[in-house]
Amino acid sequence: MQKVRTAIDRSIQFVCCFLFMVMVVTASWQVISRYILNSPSTISEAFLRCSLIWLSMLAIAYVAGQREHVSLTLFTDKLTGSWKMASDLLTELLFIVFSIFIMIHGGFHAASNTMSQLYPMLNIPKGFIYLSLPVSGCIIVAYSIINCLRIFQNSQTIRSQQS
Known part of the structure; x- marks a missing residue:
């Protein structure tokens, strides 16, 4: 169970870091092309929008899996x-x-x-952007199952220590 969690963690961390680095380079190119070359890049803004959606959804899945999401813990x-x-x-x-x-x-x-609709600037199907939802949903489900198993294991450990 811990090996699966570690593999998921490392994969998401790698993809998020890679996406973030590509976004920084793309945003830098956007600024350079607009203000220095006086020829703004039209593709970079659309790419950044799509990348931000994917980065956000993967990061949400990661944070939910780590149980570090925003929550009201006044009662719990x-x-x-x-x-x-x-x-x-x-x-x-x-x-x-x-x-x-x-x-x-x-x-x-x-x-x-939306797979039949093209995203005009990138010339890709809009469905690829929406695929971030089921991908991050599957990751959250996997994390939640692992978290449930960990909760049961912790409760069994506590019960065995008490008896």
């Missing part, structure tokens, strides 16, 4: 024992349900409905 921080475990499991199950129905199911519909 006061829970202990089985109530804390139930709260953590409920949170992960809600992530799974949201990811399956909204991100994966809805994302595939959005991507398939």
Whole structure:
């Protein structure tokens, strides 16, 4: 389980870092071409928009998998024992349900409905942009399942230590 998590972590970190570096280079080229060469690049702005969508969705999946997402912990921080475990499991199950129905199911519909439409500046199907939803949804589901297994393992460890 830990090896799978590490592989997913490293893959997302690599892709996000690579995308960010490419975006920095592209934005720099946009500035140079506009202000120094007086010939603005039309492709770079569209590429940056698409890259930002993919980077954001992958980063959201990564942060959700690390359980570092924004959350209100006013009540859950006061829970202990089985109530804390139930709260953590409920949170992960809600992530799974949201990811399956909204991100994966809805994302595939959005991507398939827009595959025939071309993104004018890049000349690629708009569906490729919407594919970031089901891809990040699948990653969130994988992370949430791993997190559920970890919660169960921790509860078993605590129970065995108490007896």
